[in-house]
Amino acid sequence: MAGLGIAALPDFLTDLPIAEGTLRQVMADYPSPEAGIYVVRPPGGIAPRKVRALIDILIEWFGAR
Structure with a gap:
């Protein structure tokens, strides 16, 4: 966001900003x-x-493997 660089982030943090156009997905x-x-x-x-x-x-949330 705001040209600050590239980050690997979880979907729950990026879904809304991508939908709003304030964040762009790269390397999809x-x-x-x-x-x-x-x-x-x-x-x-x-x-x-x-x-x-x-x-x-x-x-419970992430499951055990």
Whole structure:
């Protein structure tokens, strides 16, 4: 946007600006590589409930492989 360069961004951030014409898609013929999401926490012990809840939400949203 505003000529600031090229970025790889998720669809939920780019759909509206592309539709409005304020953002332009480039390199559409080149698919993005798959990326992963990882939860990193200290080893051992049981995760606190807040951490476990976040992990469960991430698994539900993005799926586990």
